[in-house]
Amino acid sequence: MSFIKRMLGSTPESPGKGEPRRPFGAVETFLSLAIILLPVLVSLWLVTVHLGADPRAYAPQWSDEIYNWHQIATFRVAGFDGGYYTVNEEPSPLGFSRFYAHGPAYPVLLGTLGRIFGWEINSAPIVSATLTGLALLFFIWVSRPDRTQLLLLGLAVLTFWPMHIYMATDMRLSLFDAVAIVFAALFYRTIKDPDTTSTRFLVGFALLIGLATLSKLTWSFLFIPLLLQIRGRTSLSVVQSLGLAAVLILCAFGIHNQLAAPYPNFASRLLETSRISLTQGFSLLLDHVWLSLSRFVDPSHHTLWLVLRLQIMITLAWACFLLAKNSLDDARGREGTVILASTGLLLIMTVLLYEVFGWRDFRLLAPVLLLSMLIFIAQRRYLVLGLLLAINVIATPSFLGAYTFLFSSTRYESVSSEIQAFADEIAPVIKFDANPDGWQNTILAELEIATDRKMLGVPAGIGISWFKFPPRLGEIKSRYLLLDGRSRFALGQRPGLRYIKATTLGDLYVNQTGDEKEDTSP
Numbered sequence: 306m307s308f309i310k311r312m313l314g315s316t317p318e319s320p321g322k323g324e325p326r327r328p329f330g331a332v333e334t335f336l337s338l339a340i341i342l343l344p345v346l347v348s349l350w351l352v353t354v355h356l357g358a359d360p361r362a363y364a365p366q367w368s369d370e371i372y373n374w375h376q377i378a379t380f381r382v383a384g385f386d387g388g389y390y391t392v393n394e395e396p397s398p399l400g401f402s403r404f405y406a407h408g409p410a411y412p413v414l415l416g417t418l419g420r421i422f423g424w425e426i427n428s429a430p431i432v433s434a435t436l437t438g439l440a441l442l443f444f445i446w447v448s449r450p451d452r453t454q455l456l457l458l459g460l461a462v463l464t465f466w467p468m469h470i471y472m473a474t475d476m477r478l479s480l481f482d483a484v485a486i487v488f489a490a491l492f493y494r495t496i497k498d499p500d501t502t503s504t505r506f507l508v509g510f511a512l513l514i515g516l517a518t519l520s521k522l523t524w525s526f527l528f529i530p531l532l533l534q535i536r537g538r539t540s541l542s543v544v545q546s547l548g549l550a551a552v553l554i555l556c557a558f559g560i561h562n563q564l565a566a567p568y569p570n571f572a573s574r575l576l577e578t579s580r581i582s583l584t585q586g587f588s589l590l591l592d593h594v595w596l597s598l599s600r601f602v603d604p605s606h607h608t609l610w611l612v613l614r615l616q617i618m619i620t621l622a623w624a625c626f627l628l629a630k631n632s633l634d635d636a637r638g639r640e641g642t643v644i645l646a647s648t649g650l651l652l653i654m655t656v657l658l659y660e661v662f663g664w665r666d667f668r669l670l671a672p673v674l675l676l677s678m679l680i681f682i683a684q685r686r687y688l689v690l691g692l693l694l695a696i697n698v699i700a701t702p703s704f705l706g707a708y709t710f711l712f713s714s715t716r717y718e719s720v721s722s723e724i725q726a727f728a729d730e731i732a733p734v735i736k737f738d739a740n741p742d743g744w745q746n747t748i749l750a751e752l753e754i755a756t757d758r759k760m761l762g763v764p765a766g767i768g769i770s771w772f773k774f775p776p777r778l779g780e781i782k783s784r785y786l787l788l789d790g791r792s793r794f795a796l797g798q799r800p801g802l803r804y805i806k807a808t809t810l811g812d813l814y815v816n817q818t819g820d821e822k823e824d825t826s827p
Contacts, residue, residue: 336455345434358717363427368756370475378765380416388746388768406568410520433479440486447490448683464697466704467671481672489679499534518557525557530642600661608703620677728762737766749783786814
């Protein structure tokens with residue numbers, strides 16, 4: 306009977322306030338150090354042994370990576386005074402934030418680190434592994450796991466494939482994984498004993514959620530379990546706690562939208578359609594939901610997508626079981642609210658407004674799955690955790706195949722000479738100038754050009770804006786333009802644009818609109 310209770314997640318009582326923490330012996334210390342180093346060790350093994358590549362030859366491969374890397378480089382040298390990163394030259398409503406649709410948090414954080422430690426083409430994987438390792442150190446320090454828990458934590462980190470797929474990239478998922486690990490540690494504290502946790506800790510926790518939403522606004526959903534768990538301290542009812550959380554979530558969405566440049570996605574299309582006709586907007590939403598749900602269970606999708614979706618449903622089922630059997634004032638009920646709020650609300654939002662396809666929902670849902678798994682470890686939910694880990698192990702061949710053929714196909718090919726050659730081509734013309742008008746430090750290019758790896762050679766401080774359809778552009782504001790055949794025909798003859806030279810990526814123009822005319826008077 307005791308074994309069954311333990312397998313179902315029966316948790317020993319937490320030590321009282323002021324009691325000593327569980328001591329760490331030599332074995333626990335060794336296991337902890339091994340776990341902290343796992344992200345970098347696995348990444349090195351995958352690159353050097355599995356791929357047979359040189360980690361030092363890493364360079365960003367995808368469009369988001371190129372934009373992320375260059376925004377970080379820009380913040381490192383120019384702070385908020387660099388050029389604009391936009392679509393169709395539409396900046397964020399708050400003019401000081403000149404960064405892309407994901408907002409300024411990621412480039413500001415890594416750009417600040419870049420000011421201290423430097424920022425090179427291959428810096429992103431090093432930073433990602435370091436942040437993840439530090440987050441794991443924090444989780445171990447807060448939760449003080451025993452040997453069994455440390456072994457399970459090591460196995461979870463070793464087989465959490467989304468972490469390793471994106472570790473050696475310049476995608477934001479590694480940062481989100483590190484944030485998820487930190488939140489798992491903090492929620493462990495509030496799940497165990499929210500009433501004796503210090504006020505300073507709780508205020509810091511709430512502020513950290515607020516800061517995290519600047520990078521990934523759906524972290525704001527965590528305000529719900531936090532406020533529910535501490536309502537005894539705030540004298541708020543359940544309804545009042547939910548109402549306050551809703552206000553904070555709406556504020557987070559509003560602030561994020563003010564800081565991020567507009568981006569043409571389904572949510573913006575739905576809003577535009579609904580403004581014209583609520584009926585058409587509702588019909589569009591229903592079609593999108595049906596498509597999302599059908600894709601969610603589509604057996605033809607990549608195995609890793611299906612595996613993660615299955616694991617998400619398992620964690621949600623566990624959360625519903627906990628809430629059905631326990632009150633919100635019980636540790637098990639508190640655990641259920643964390644999982645249901647972080648994972649359930651995110652899944653609903655994904656189906657309603659995002660895309661269940663490609664690696665999009667995979668990237669979006671992976672951090673909250675990691676959050677749930679670490680809470681299971683801290684709370685000794687060995688049955689559900691064992692099921693998730695078994696699924697990870699079964700999916701190992703799919704992970705290795707995806708890592709080889711999809712995620713690293715050209716990432717370790719030496720492209721430094723191509724990047725430098727393009728940088729040399731444009732260097733006589735394009736130079737960063739500490740000009741308060743960011744458009745004077747911005748280059749506009751068609752999407753295919755703007756996301757080419759050679760664009761890493763654009764000087765740091767120069768923003769990169771892209772367009773896809775020339776007719777959607779108003780009066781051109783960017784100082785520099787790179788145009789290919791189609792866009793050259795559509796835009797090249799506009800007044801104020803002066804052709805400079807041909808480059809390997811397209812024809813380079815300078816926008817002279819607004820320049821002071823040369824004085825030719827005697």
